[in-house]
Amino acid sequence: MKNIFPVAIILLFIFSCSKEEKNFVTIAGKIENANADSVYVVSENLRKAIALHEGEFADTLKISTAGYFEFYAGRERTGIFLNPGDSLFVSTDMEEFDEKLKYGGTSANENNYLAQKYLKEESFSPDPAAFFSLPENEYKEKVSELKVEIESILTQSDVKKDFEIIEEKNIKYGYYLQLLQYPSAHQYFTQNEVELSKEIENELSKINLENEDDFTNIPNYQQFVFSKIAQKMGMTEKPDDIMKVISEIKSPKIKDAVMKEFLMYSIESGSPDAERYNDFIQKNAEDNKLKKESAEAFAKVQKLLPGQPSPKFSYPDINGNTVSLDDLKGNLVYIDVWATWCGPCIREIPALKQLESDYQGKNIRIVSMSIDPKEDFDKWQKMVKEKDLKGIQIFADNAWKSDFVQEYGIKGIPRFILVDQNGNILNVDAPRPSDPQIRTLLDKHL
Numbered sequence: 295m296k297n298i299f300p301v302a303i304i305l306l307f308i309f310s311c312s313k314e315e316k317n318f319v320t321i322a323g324k325i326e327n328a329n330a331d332s333v334y335v336v337s338e339n340l341r342k343a344i345a346l347h348e349g350e351f352a353d354t355l356k357i358s359t360a361g362y363f364e365f366y367a368g369r370e371r372t373g374i375f376l377n378p379g380d381s382l383f384v385s386t387d388m389e390e391f392d393e394k395l396k397y398g399g400t401s402a403n404e405n406n407y408l409a410q411k412y413l414k415e416e417s418f419s420p421d422p423a424a425f426f427s428l429p430e431n432e433y434k435e436k437v438s439e440l441k442v443e444i445e446s447i448l449t450q451s452d453v454k455k456d457f458e459i460i461e462e463k464n465i466k467y468g469y470y471l472q473l474l475q476y477p478s479a480h481q482y483f484t485q486n487e488v489e490l491s492k493e494i495e496n497e498l499s500k501i502n503l504e505n506e507d508d509f510t511n512i513p514n515y516q517q518f519v520f521s522k523i524a525q526k527m528g529m530t531e532k533p534d535d536i537m538k539v540i541s542e543i544k545s546p547k548i549k550d551a552v553m554k555e556f557l558m559y560s561i562e563s564g565s566p567d568a569e570r571y572n573d574f575i576q577k578n579a580e581d582n583k584l585k586k587e588s589a590e591a592f593a594k595v596q597k598l599l600p601g602q603p604s605p606k607f608s609y610p611d612i613n614g615n616t617v618s619l620d621d622l623k624g625n626l627v628y629i630d631v632w633a634t635w636c637g638p639c640i641r642e643i644p645a646l647k648q649l650e651s652d653y654q655g656k657n658i659r660i661v662s663m664s665i666d667p668k669e670d671f672d673k674w675q676k677m678v679k680e681k682d683l684k685g686i687q688i689f690a691d692n693a694w695k696s697d698f699v700q701e702y703g704i705k706g707i708p709r710f711i712l713v714d715q716n717g718n719i720l721n722v723d724a725p726r727p728s729d730p731q732i733r734t735l736l737d738k739h740l
Contacts, residue, residue, distance in 0.1 A: 316379045320399070322352035323384030330368040335376075337363045360456070362464075362513050367391070369635065372412060373513075375404045375457060392416065407451035407461075411444050418443075426479040430491055433476055441469040460511055467514035474498055474521050504545045516551075523552055533567045537574050550581045561591045562703045564598030564722040595703060598722050604713045605701035607663065609688040612678050617688050619717060622659045626739055627713040628724065628732075630662045630685075631704055634670060634677050639708040643681060645727035650684040657715065658736060660685035665707065667693045714739060 321335065321344070328349040335342045335355060340363070344353045360377040365384070370391040376382065382405060383398035392413055397405040418440050419425035428436065444465050448458065477488050490498070503522060508515040526539045536556070543549040557571040565571070572592040579585050608618035619627065630646060632639035650660050662685055664674045671689060678687050690696035694704075702711065702722060712724040712735065720739060725732040 317358055318354045318356055319376045319378060319401075320352075320354050320381040321376070321384070322382075323350070323386075325349045325351075325367055325384070326387040326394075327389050328367070329388055334366040335363050335374075336366065337361065360460075361511065373408055375401060375408060377401055377404075377454075377457075403451055404453045404457045407448060407453055410447050410451075414443060414447065415440065422479075423483045426476070426483045430476065430480075430488070430494070433480075434473065434494070437469055437472045440472075441465060444468075463508065463512050464514050467508075467512055467518050470498060470501060471514050471518045471521065474518060474525075504543070504548060506545050506547050509545070509548050509551070519548065520552070520555055524556070527556065533570050537571075540574075541578070546580045550579050550584055553579055554584055554587075558588065558591065559705075560723075561588055562595065562705065563709075564595035564703070564719075566600065568592055568595055568599075591703075595722075598702065598719060600719055600721070602719050604711075604717055604719050605698055607688070607690070607696075607698040609663065609690055611689075612675065612687040617661075617686055619713065622661070623717055624715055625657045625659045626715060626720075626736060628658060628660045628736070629711040629713065630660065630727075631665060631699065631702075631707050631709040631711070632662060633664055633666045633707060634673050635666070636707050642708055642727050643683065647682075647684050649727045649732065652733075653736065656740060658740070662687050663690055663698070664688070665690045665693045665696060665699055712736075712739075 323333075325333070325346065326349060328346050330346060332343045332345050333351055335344070340355070340357070342353070342355055344351045355376070357376055357378055360375070363374050363376055365372050365374045367386075368388060370388065372392065372395060374382065374384075374397075380401040381399035382401050384395075385398070386395045392409070395409045397409065418436070425436070426433070445462070448461055448465070453461070473490070473494050477490055481487050501518065503519050505515065509519060510516075523539060523543075527536050540549060540552055540556075543552060553575050557575060560571050561568045561575075569592065572588050575588040576585055579588070604619060606619045608616055611617045628649075630639075630642070632642075634640075646660065646662070653660075662683060664687070666674050666689070674689060677683070690699065693699075702709075708726065710724040710726055710732075711722055712720040714720050721735065725735060
């Protein structure tokens with residue numbers, strides 16, 4: 295049988311594991327057809343870039359406790375489990391990333407199980423629209439079936455007992471999370487509003503949302519808590535009500551995490567409520583690191599408040615002509631920051647085209663700024679032409695690291711920005727084209 299791990303990496307592993315250190319994990323591997331210069335291991339408190347050399351990588355990571363991490367290679371990602379003192383070998387092919395994913399090392403069994411689990415989840419609902427369009431009883435039957443099949447895979451895997459206990463909980467909360475998300479997903483795909491049955495509501499209401507241990511160790515429990523709190527916040531857009539929801543959380547650890555998850559975006563994006571949310575974090579957070587991050591973010595975005603001069607751009611359009619923000623003065627400028635790989639961005643295209651048509655002839659310029667990587671320039675050109683995209687189509691010079699993106703603190707797309715006729719900021723996080731509020735906003739400032 296062909297050895298999937300290069301000799302140099304195996305020697306590094308043997309050398310690294312001979313150390314007495316127990317707060318480190320060795321990770322190494324070989325990726326065929328690699329199209330990136332680094333791989334990344336990411337968790338809430340870690341973001342480690344590991345250089346790829348001819349598809350090979352190796353490094354040691356300092357971690358204090360066992361847990362789930364994200365592993366990124368180019369646009370591919372998967373979940374892995376790392377335990378202090380262990381080793382992990384990763385082998386795959388970028389052209390069939392999930393299908394050829396194999397692990398070796400002392401934590402191989404746990405991660406090979408995870409690879410099987412993710413393949414099962416992916417194969418279970420190949421058509422999300424059809425899956426989430428099912429009636430509730432059929433949907434629940436399907437997710438229950440998936441839960442049983444994943445539990446069977448876990449039982450048949452020779453994993454460590456500690457991991458098995460954690461993963462059993464992760465599977466259980468994953469099932470609850472799928473039930474919780476059914477109404478919003480069903481409405482998205484069918485345009486029909488539904489509510490969970492009382493039976494499911496009662497089942498979900500019994501889950502304690504203040505379990506700090508599970509919040510720390512079980513990813514699906516954490517997502518379940520975030521989703522429940524997001525539902526409460528979704529009932530209101532008033533900052534006072536949002537802060538009241540957070541104030542009712544008893545666990546300091548969970549409260550801090552919720553503030554970081556839901557308030558930091560508003561602060562970092564320069565929301566009109568950024569100052570209030572920063573003050574709230576300063577008064578209520580126990581985590582000094584969170585307080586510092588919030589204060590620094592607010593200091594940075596004060597220059598993005600309404601009325602401040604907008605950061606500039608000067609990028610080539612679809613015809614190769616340079617377009618700058620200064621060129622558009624005298625018009626309202628509605629900027630759509632997007633990419634060809636972004637599903638939510640593409641779903642806004644019909645509404646964006648309609649907006650462009652409805653406001654044609656008025657002093658509004660709609661600019662679609664692609665932040666695709668440079669190697670996808672041809673893909674961008676092709677999509678613009680095939681979808682007959684309107685407005686001003688420009689291509690940023692350095693993807694996420696482009697000056698305009700960095701100065702606006704953009705960390706997620708699609709992102710829409712509205713600039714007034716003098717080049718000053720009106721709204722750093724404007725409504726999407728599909729949101730009727732955008733027309734109210736445009737009409738107000740015309």
